[in-house]
Amino acid sequence: MKYDFNSIEKKWQKFWQDNKTYHADLTGIDKKLYCLVMFLYPSADRLHIGHWYNFGPTDTWARFKLMNGFDVFEPMGYDAFGLPAENYAIKTGVHPQDSTDRNINDIREQLKTMGAMYDFDHEVDTSKPEYYKWTQWVFLQLYKKGLAYRANAPVNWCPKDQTVLANEQVIDGICERCGTPVIRKSMTQWFFKITAYADQLLDGLDRIDWPERTRLMQRNWIGRSEGVEIEFELVATGEMEERTEVRGQRQDARIRVFTTRPDTLFGATYMVLAPEHPLVQSITTDELKSKVNEYVEFVAHENEIERTSTTKEKTGVPTGAFAINPINGEKIPVWIADYVLATYGTGAVMAVPAHDERDFEFATKYNLPIRIVVQPKDGRLTEPLDAAFVDEGIGMSSGKFTGLESKKVWEGITSELEKLGTGRRKVNYRIRDWLLSRQRYWGAPIPIVHCNSCGEVPVPEKELPVLLPYDVEFKPTGESPLARSESFVNVKCARCGKPAKRDVDTMDTFVDSSWYFLRYLTPHLDNAPFDADLVSKWLPVDKYVGGAEHATMHLLYARFIIKALKDAGYLNFDEPFQSLVHQGTITNQGAKMSKSRGNVVNPDQFVQKYGADTFRMFLMFMGPYNEGGDWSDKGITGVFRFLNRVHDLFQSETGDRREGTANKIADLNKVEQEIYRKLNQMIKKVTEDTEDFRFNTAIAGMMEFVNFYEDVLSKANAERSSDVPAGMIEQVKVVNEHDRVRNDLRNLVLKNLNILLAPFAPHLAEELNEMRGGLPSIFKRERWAKYDPEAIAEESATIVVQVNGKIRSKITVPVDSDDDHVRQLATSEDNVKKYLEGKNIVRAVVVKNRLVNFVVK
RNA sequence: GCCGAGAUGGCGGAACUGGUAGACGCACUGGACUCAAAAUCCAGCGAGGCUUAACCCCUCGUGCGGGUUCGAUUCCCGCUCUCGGCACCA
Numbered sequence A: 001m002k003y004d005f006n007s008i009e010k011k012w013q014k015f016w017q018d019n020k021t022y023h024a025d026l027t028g029i030d031k032k033l034y035c036l037v038m039f040l041y042p043s044a045d046r047l048h049i050g051h052w053y054n055f056g057p058t059d060t061w062a063r064f065k066l067m068n069g070f071d072v073f074e075p076m077g078y079d080a081f082g083l084p085a086e087n088y089a090i091k092t093g094v095h096p097q098d099s100t101d102r103n104i105n106d107i108r109e110q111l112k113t114m115g116a117m118y119d120f121d122h123e124v125d126t127s128k129p130e131y132y133k134w135t136q137w138v139f140l141q142l143y144k145k146g147l148a149y150r151a152n153a154p155v156n157w158c159p160k161d162q163t164v165l166a167n168e169q170v171i172d173g174i175c176e177r178c179g180t181p182v183i184r185k186s187m188t189q190w191f192f193k194i195t196a197y198a199d200q201l202l203d204g205l206d207r208i209d210w211p212e213r214t215r216l217m218q219r220n221w222i223g224r225s226e227g228v229e230i231e232f233e234l235v236a237t238g239e240m241e242e243r244t245e246v247r248g249q250r251q252d253a254r255i256r257v258f259t260t261r262p263d264t265l266f267g268a269t270y271m272v273l274a275p276e277h278p279l280v281q282s283i284t285t286d287e288l289k290s291k292v293n294e295y296v297e298f299v300a301h302e303n304e305i306e307r308t309s310t311t312k313e314k315t316g317v318p319t320g321a322f323a324i325n326p327i328n329g330e331k332i333p334v335w336i337a338d339y340v341l342a343t344y345g346t347g348a349v350m351a352v353p354a355h356d357e358r359d360f361e362f363a364t365k366y367n368l369p370i371r372i373v374v375q376p377k378d379g380r381l382t383e384p385l386d387a388a389f390v391d392e393g394i395g396m397s398s399g400k401f402t403g404l405e406s407k408k409v410w411e412g413i414t415s416e417l418e419k420l421g422t423g424r425r426k427v428n429y430r431i432r433d434w435l436l437s438r439q440r441y442w443g444a445p446i447p448i449v450h451c452n453s454c455g456e457v458p459v460p461e462k463e464l465p466v467l468l469p470y471d472v473e474f475k476p477t478g479e480s481p482l483a484r485s486e487s488f489v490n491v492k493c494a495r496c497g498k499p500a501k502r503d504v505d506t507m508d509t510f511v512d513s514s515w516y517f518l519r520y521l522t523p524h525l526d527n528a529p530f531d532a533d534l535v536s537k538w539l540p541v542d543k544y545v546g547g548a549e550h551a552t553m554h555l556l557y558a559r560f561i562i563k564a565l566k567d568a569g570y571l572n573f574d575e576p577f578q579s580l581v582h583q584g585t586i587t588n589q590g591a592k593m594s595k596s597r598g599n600v601v602n603p604d605q606f607v608q609k610y611g612a613d614t615f616r617m618f619l620m621f622m623g624p625y626n627e628g629g630d631w632s633d634k635g636i637t638g639v640f641r642f643l644n645r646v647h648d649l650f651q652s653e654t655g656d657r658r659e660g661t662a663n664k665i666a667d668l669n670k671v672e673q674e675i676y677r678k679l680n681q682m683i684k685k686v687t688e689d690t691e692d693f694r695f696n697t698a699i700a701g702m703m704e705f706v707n708f709y710e711d712v713l714s715k716a717n718a719e720r721s722s723d724v725p726a727g728m729i730e731q732v733k734v735v736n737e738h739d740r741v742r743n744d745l746r747n748l749v750l751k752n753l754n755i756l757l758a759p760f761a762p763h764l765a766e767e768l769n770e771m772r773g774g775l776p777s778i779f780k781r782e783r784w785a786k787y788d789p790e791a792i793a794e795e796s797a798t799i800v801v802q803v804n805g806k807i808r809s810k811i812t813v814p815v816d817s818d819d820d821h822v823r824q825l826a827t828s829e830d831n832v833k834k835y836l837e838g839k840n841i842v843r844a845v846v847v848k849n850r851l852v853n854f855v856v857k
Numbered sequence B: 001g002c003c004g005a006g007a008u009g010g011c012g013g014a015a016c017u018g019g020u021a022g023a024c025g026c027a028c029u030g031g032a033c034u035c036a037a038a039a040u041c042c043a044g045c046g047a048g049g050c051u052u053a054a055c056c057c058c059u060c061g062u063g064c065g066g067g068u069u070c071g072a073u074u075c076c077c078g079c080u081c082u083c084g085g086c087a088c089c090a
Helices: A005-018 A049-067 A083-092 A096-114 A129-144 A194-207 A212-222 A238-247 A262-267 A286-300 A304-308 A357-366 A406-420 A532-538 A554-567 A604-610 A612-621 A636-651 A670-691 A695-720 A726-739 A743-757 A762-771 A819-827 A830-836
Strands: A032-037 A071-073 A148-158 A163-165 A183-192 A225-234 A254-259 A270-273 A316-324 A331-337 A348-351 A423-428 A448-451 A455-458 A490-492 A499-502 A543-547 A580-583 A586-588 A796-803 A806-814 A841-847 A851-856
Touching (some): A005 A096, A005 A612, A005 A762, A049 A580, A049 A586, A049 A670, A083 A096, A096 A612, A129 A455, A129 A554, A194 A554, A225 A262, A254 A270, A254 A348, A262 A406, A286 A331, A636 A743, A636 A762, A670 A695, A670 A743, A796 A819, A806 A819, A819 A830, A819 A841, A819 A851
Antiparallel strands (some): A225 A254, A225 A316, A225 A423, A448 A499, A841 A851
């Protein structure tokens, strides 16, 4: 008979709602625990397996902590701005606000069927003015600190979505959202100066409990590198001299490069500027002008994929100009080439083909000289090289630095340059400033007004929010949709009162999600973004659970915004997420589930067929939580059967419910002692595994115990009723099975099993608790089970007997038996004797409670 | 190309600091119950061999090749493949 999960789950969901069981009392707490999942990005879809996989197990963990005496805050909300809603609107004509509201209402109902501890009074919705008012406030705080600025920059432009994308949203030159190749465009855009926090963002990584690979990804993304900026004088040709004199800007006639390998400076045989480098026009000689212009034009038309492809052959042209190597006065040619990026360092490099792979490739192609200035410590390079030698070694052909180790050469040349005033130590970062403006409708408007007389004027805080107008034509044209809303655009300048125009861009949704966890505490507070007092009590987040795909986006942005707000004096902590866990990805037939692939699996069918408890528990049982895996519903019946067996076990308990002295091991008979021991072993295992998000083995532990326990009960009974015909055992069992095991021990077993199961199958656990005569809610009434360390120890141990490392026998001895005694016993085993006969025992390894290994010859 | 993670039965996966490989579950096979099926329960279940009446017993086996060790899924060296990240960052 299957348990009626349907009515049980409905019953307890109603109970929880009616009794506000999960109402969060945020004040008067003594052991706070902020358990957060990455909030929902509500597209037009309903909840999918991925949401369940993220939320269900996390809720199990939160309930586990709650039962362990923590004051747990586990909120849920909606990252409701963004492209999916807007694209949906463009396709169907349904306004994003309407579709978003409707979706959220649907999703909320679905969330309730999951059986999580969300307090829906604490929801946030980033698309509501009461929320984005404060997103705008966050922008203004950064603006005040000089961390938000507008600049003209080459940006990633998606021709399909008709908007600018952040670097992180461009994957292999393709728009992350729609798959269209991205093009480069020069536009005036808003940036957050995240680069100013590069070092702090790096340092903070050492203080937080995050997966190593995520911290590594952030480190690589920030890409700090220490090197030297070196100036190369240009050789004054006749025409150039004329130019520089006319402009009186002789200091401009230098090329600055950044290098991490000043130790190879003697090997610099040419220089390369990015085609976009500002000096290109002024240094190019007349005869090469047309070639250079042609090339610059050619590069400008390469798209992002072509430009950044590492497999593509490098191209370039000479400018006709020459520069002077400051360390040896050598005259070397200046080229421009597409392998040098305008956006990193100074946009120019010194080329050392012998010791840099890219330079080597380029020099080989264009027949530029290759000079060895570093020799490996062992072996010797001979010309011509067939590959660049990029490792450290011993300097050669490097003047007075010849013969020194690379590190010494590095220091020596750097000091020399510093003395000459042509070089200085410098740190460069790979990370770029955060481009946050979007030419789209469905986002938080940027609270800036452009005034002809005053320039950029921030909207005064008391005038927030800058409301997003409802009635706007949002079909994409490349211009911000808000630009076409007269009533929105035209305002009076807050400073001078003259007519001015609002900024028409909206913010990247990653701004919305960079501070939402502060707002959860007081989602409706209207005179401040958050309650400083509560925030200082509850933050940082103790456990944050979400996908690893946010490693270099959301997780980095949020850290930056929190650091900036701290420096602005609003927060007293600077790392928002103390501990981070990534759930794995659930794929389908090896591919990520997505609507476009048409391989999305709908969780509802499983909830209908097996119930929410079974479904969420199955997701946890599938495998290690942080590994995810390919979806298969094979095996869900195993979990369902387990819950049914547990239910039946509780149902068959009709006897006395009192608890007694069953926890005194001395009072128990042999069988009872075994039960008591296994019970405590289970408690230990489930406790430790659940704490560490090892849900799969925790569940296996419960299953193992129930298997054992049912077995003991039915065996005890079978012995008793051995005179009963075989077919009758089932019926007799129901009547007699408990007679052998003390009643109070059985109660103890059920009580503990009930508690351990509760975080995993919350609905069923409430029901079982009620069946046992307990008062609801079990989550409020019961504390987590404690195991008795004394009871865990086994009485006997199975010792493996090996001869030359091969298992020949097993013996059972009391725990901690004397080594000599065990060795004696082992030698007397028949199958062991066989292998010892006629041989010399060279050595006998005895590992207590584990094995004996005889080494014989 | 670089960085990181991984590879264990038919399948998902267990295995503490080196010490019984395959926990738990699925699938499968046989049996019980049933008119029958489903459900449930019991038993078996890495490959091969020897006995085969059965218990035993033996050999091989954790991606591939080496090594360290009394003993290696676990540690070291060299490969192959899969997944994730980065991708001319000077």
